[in-house]
Amino acid sequence: MQRSTIRHIGRFLGEDPLAVPWEAVEYLAGQLGIADASCVKRHPERRSTVYEHAAEIQKRFQYRDFTDRRWGREFRGFLYGRAWTHAEGPVALFNHAVAWLRKNRVLLPGVSVLARQVSEARTAAERRLYEAVARAAHRADPALAPALAELLAVPEGKRVSELERLRTPPTKSTGTAMMRAMERVEEISAFALGRVNLSRVPVNRLSTPARYGQLSKAQTIERAPEPRRTALLTAVVRQLEAQAVDDALDLFAVLMANRLISPARRASDRERLAMLPQLEKAARILAKASKILTEELDLVAEHEADLDVAALWAAVEEALPHTAVAGAVATVEALAPEDDGSAEAAMREKLALRYNTVRPFLSLLGESDAPGGAPSGRRILKAVRRLPALSRRRVKDRPLLPREIDA
16 A cells, blocks of 8 residues: 555655555455455554555665755756746646656655745745846846836826836827837837847746736836846836837738728729729720621621721721720720739829828838848838838929839
8 A cells, every 4th residue: 555655646644554545445455365455454553564664665666755965956956947947837836846756756745845845946036037137137238227217207297107108009090109109119129128138037937027017007016126126127128129019010000901001992993983884885885896897807708808998997987986986995095004003003093192191100110220121021121211201202292103102
């Protein structure tokens, strides 16, 4: 029973090795060929027998005591290392600790003893994290921590702190909202947290203070002691830097689709749809003229006669006036040009008419250092850099050309 207990739960049951379901006792008796399983009840009559058997089992199967100095040191190294590299809760870390002890045949201590060691490891890892982040921020710029702390203040005449304002993403899909989103990116990027070297801090560990700081009020962070406060602010603003760019890109995509491209396409489609009756009328005239010409040409070929152009025109003009045919040709050429990109060109013309939708943020988008891209996107970025000059143009005096808005 003691051997089965140590294999199943990783420890002995102490003075009462029979504190197990009786079904388990009967099952083992059956495996061992013992007819009367109740004889095992005489085992604890001599108290020292329990400990002698436990020591024999421990020695025979090479189990170590939890208090062993060597294995205790290795266990603490594992526990503190995992607490540092993994952002796990206490239950998950406790379970990993149990798994390590059982794998290495170290007898499990009491639950409270192991829970206390897990708590100490997590506290040490948390303290190490705050110290490492705050130290890296100070090395990057001694003035960075005071600058971040200023975000916790509430400006005069305002109701929220600067940090809470920067944490609030844009909620409207307008040109003005896009301008504010770009300004938010610039404000957060001004801290230049990319210069803070956090390469020795596990990435998943940074997510914990960042998440806590995002959900906490500015007053709560302000009351935090150093270096925790600096670490929280660094992690939060570092996360906000990426989040602000993502928010601006998402808003830009929505704005382009819903407020610019889709309305321009609908306007272009409405215009082309309005021209459809004219195109249909011209097509009917040309179809009728083509049918007459085809029939006349078939007759000429059938009788092997000479082609008489005047006679052909006379046959056409009997059904359709010459001016009607010429007008139909002109209409088709105007409404259905040979250029395959005519529909896109028409839509770009409509895009230029919606210039005021994007004008509020064009300068910021072109002058910002935030946009970047792969080599294949350099042409787009080059066009973006020209946006400030285009935004300053008086469109009524000098309209935008299609090539200027086609990157």
